[in-house]
Structures are given as structure tokens and as C-alpha cells.
Amino acid sequence: MRKTQDNAAWRIFFRVVERGSLTLAADDLHLEPSSVSRQLTALEHRLNTQLLNRSTRKVSLTPAGTRAYEHMRPLLEAMDALLGSLDQSATELSGRLRVSAPVALGEHHVSAWLADFQGQHPQLTLDLVLSDRVLDLMAEGIDVALRIGHLPASSLVARPLGQLSHGVYASPGYLQSHGTPLQPADLPAHRALVYSWMTEHNPTQLTFKHQAEVAKVELDARFFLNNLGAIHRALLAGAGLHAGPDWLLGPSARRGELVRLLPQWQLPTLPVNLVRLHNRFVPQRISALCDWLDHCWQQLPDVH
Structure with a gap:
């Protein structure tokens, strides 16, 4: 029971960090803000350390919270992916996917591609972040990012889509x-x-x-x-x-x-890639999304 409580609390913690607000995280998770606050406080008590600085308007990570987020999120995602691969009864993709894309491409195409993807997998919750800045996937809680341009050396896993003319x-x-x-x-x-x-x-x-x-x-x-x-x-x-x-x-x-x-x-031309964090076990929903975005990209008439 304790492990189950901790897993649930960690997921709440991740959502609060990614949304920057207890209220917004509570809305996403269909919980009362008071319940989110209590579970975070209980997690901090069990760890005997403060993970978040909280105010009436926003939350921010403490140094311990930053370390916890950077190390715990990949571990739980890997566990989810492994359990999903072992569960032979799991036929529906579910969970949350946070996707990043350039603004214009997102407005013209990626938003429609994701709408179609969610239509095929209605149990998924999608969160599209449009920005022409290169976002930090770990800090922003992004599962998959579509990036245009040459990639700098990093630990990110890249999947080439093609070339942009x-x-x-x-x-x-x-x-x-x-x-x-x-x-x-x-x-x-x-x-x-x-x-x-x-x-x-x-x-x-x-x-x-x-x-x-x-x-x-x-x-x-x-x-x-x-x-x-x-x-x-x-x-x-x-x-x-x-x-x-x-x-x-x-x-x-x-x-x-x-x-x-x-x-x-x-x-x-400029290369186009899908990038994600490096995890030993990749959740099925992320693999399926990458396959879908690759398919959609290849249908565009003005790309290579």
C-alpha cells in the first residue's frame, strides 16, 4: 500500500512541476487542490525533505525537488513502459503525452495530427506546447519534441523524419x-x-x-x-x-x-527530427505517437 501511495504522489508531483500550479495540476488529474496539497505534503514528510516552494500563485522546485524530478520521472516512466509490455490485456493506449513543436508547424499541422491520434486512442490525454524556442525536455516535462534544424550533441534520442526545403x-x-x-x-x-x-x-x-x-x-x-x-x-x-x-x-x-x-x-535544406529523453523502456504511447507523427510528416507535399 505504501508503494502505491508513493507512486501516486510522485505522479502528482510531476504534474505540479510541469504545470507550475497546484490548481492546474489538480484540474488535469481530476482532483481537488486540497487533495493534491495533502498528498504532496505527505510525500515530503515520508522523505523528510521539502520538494516544492509553494505560494498562492505558483510553485517552484527546491534543490532536492529538482534532483527528485530529474531522477524519479525517468524511473517511473521506465516502470510504466515495462509493465505495459508485460500486460497482455492492455489494448488501449492511455496516460498523458506532452508534445512540443514549432509554432507555425504546430498551428498548421501538428495540432490536427494529434487530434487524429487522440481520435484513434481516446484514453490518451494530450498536451501540445507550441514554441519556437528550444525547450528543455526534462525541465518542461515534454515526452516528444518535433525540432527543425541541426541537433547539437546531447543525450536525447533523435528520430529523423526528413529534410525541410x-x-x-x-x-x-x-x-x-x-x-x-x-x-x-x-x-x-x-x-x-x-x-x-x-x-x-x-x-x-x-x-x-x-x-x-x-x-x-x-x-x-x-x-x-x-x-x-x-x-x-x-x-x-x-x-x-x-x-x-x-x-x-x-x-x-x-x-x-x-x-x-x-x-x-x-x-x-534543414533536418527535421523527433526527439525524446533517453529511457531504457519507452512507453508504448510514446512509440505509437512517434510512429504516427512520422507517418503524418511523410504525407506533407513540400518536404523530403
């Missing part, structure tokens, strides 16, 4: 007023919209390839934005040209709302 786009109205660039060298004469969250390279410098020829240009950056959706809308409004992802801008080009410029020249 890019092109230079502008609206027909903008090109009518300012002319159409025919070579990369023509681009600096045009107003450029720049994605300021780009971390792969200097966002105002572009490198094009055409067969064996390489052309490097420096854009005349007049408008910096930290959101791809906002860049898309500014492009449609004729604010300038932008070198952006084909998956986002390609559909507008096919509808005639944008024009893809310099089609014979290629920009570098």
Missing part, C-alpha cells in the same frame, strides 16, 4: 511594383522579411546552389519578425520577399497568392 517567395503585387529577381544577385535590391528566430545561420545571408555554381547574397533586411505565420501574412500583403519553408508557403504559391522565385536555384 526552402524557397524565396513574394506576392504578385509586390513583384509588379518592384520587379522580379531573376538571379540571386538581384535579391539585395529588394526589401526582405527576415525570420529573427533563425538560429542555423545569419538570417540575412543566403547561399544558393545551381548545379556546380554557388551564389551567396546579403539581403536588405528591413522587416524582422519572430513568427512564421506573421511573415506569411506580411508576404501576402506585399511587404517584401522572404526565404522560407516550402511546406508553409508552397500552398499559397499553388493558389497564385505567392510566387516562388528562382526555381532553378536551391537553398540548403
Whole structure:
């Protein structure tokens, strides 16, 4: 009985840390906030240490709580995965999955992919976190993150999905007023919209390839934005040209709302990966989700 109580209390602790609030965690777990508080207090008493600093507005981890979260969460997840693999009667995926994705990709695709996944597995609870920042999976309690760009060396487990292609786009109205660039060298004469969250390279410098020829240009950056959706809308409004992802801008080009410029020249592609924490035993719900996201990614028309 004691072990069962501890397991339940640890799961409550994880949820409070990930939500940053007793009330929000209680809502997720369908418990009263007073019950969450009592179980956390009982766990701290059994451990003879304080795990959380609590106030009326938020909670924060103590040093002991940080160590406990970092070490206990993988252990319990591994136990869940192992028990699930041994339970021959378990046919339904259940539990909670916290997923991270870039904002624009999440809004356009990942949210719909997860809705379909939950439709197939209605016992799952899904939590989608959209951010263009690289989030700490452990600190944020994220099970799976979809990341665009080259991955730094780390202990994370990565599953490659493919490559993200890019092109230079502008609206027909903008090109009518300012002319159409025919070579990369023509681009600096045009107003450029720049994605300021780009971390792969200097966002105002572009490198094009055409067969064996390489052309490097420096854009005349007049408008910096930290959101791809906002860049898309500014492009449609004729604010300038932008070198952006084909998956986002390609559909507008096919509808005639944008024009893809310099089609014979290629920009570098970016790798796309699913990443997760390293666990010896991976819960079935995480493996199934990764398989589903991989499948969905391959259906996009403007990726490799």
C-alpha cells in the first residue's frame, strides 16, 4: 500500500512541476487542490525533505525537488513502459503525452495530427506546447519534441523524419511594383522579411546552389519578425520577399497568392527530427505517437 501511495504522489508531483500550479495540476488529474496539497505534503514528510516552494500563485522546485524530478520521472516512466509490455490485456493506449513543436508547424499541422491520434486512442490525454524556442525536455516535462534544424550533441534520442526545403517567395503585387529577381544577385535590391528566430545561420545571408555554381547574397533586411505565420501574412500583403519553408508557403504559391522565385536555384535544406529523453523502456504511447507523427510528416507535399 505504501508503494502505491508513493507512486501516486510522485505522479502528482510531476504534474505540479510541469504545470507550475497546484490548481492546474489538480484540474488535469481530476482532483481537488486540497487533495493534491495533502498528498504532496505527505510525500515530503515520508522523505523528510521539502520538494516544492509553494505560494498562492505558483510553485517552484527546491534543490532536492529538482534532483527528485530529474531522477524519479525517468524511473517511473521506465516502470510504466515495462509493465505495459508485460500486460497482455492492455489494448488501449492511455496516460498523458506532452508534445512540443514549432509554432507555425504546430498551428498548421501538428495540432490536427494529434487530434487524429487522440481520435484513434481516446484514453490518451494530450498536451501540445507550441514554441519556437528550444525547450528543455526534462525541465518542461515534454515526452516528444518535433525540432527543425541541426541537433547539437546531447543525450536525447533523435528520430529523423526528413529534410525541410526552402524557397524565396513574394506576392504578385509586390513583384509588379518592384520587379522580379531573376538571379540571386538581384535579391539585395529588394526589401526582405527576415525570420529573427533563425538560429542555423545569419538570417540575412543566403547561399544558393545551381548545379556546380554557388551564389551567396546579403539581403536588405528591413522587416524582422519572430513568427512564421506573421511573415506569411506580411508576404501576402506585399511587404517584401522572404526565404522560407516550402511546406508553409508552397500552398499559397499553388493558389497564385505567392510566387516562388528562382526555381532553378536551391537553398540548403534543414533536418527535421523527433526527439525524446533517453529511457531504457519507452512507453508504448510514446512509440505509437512517434510512429504516427512520422507517418503524418511523410504525407506533407513540400518536404523530403
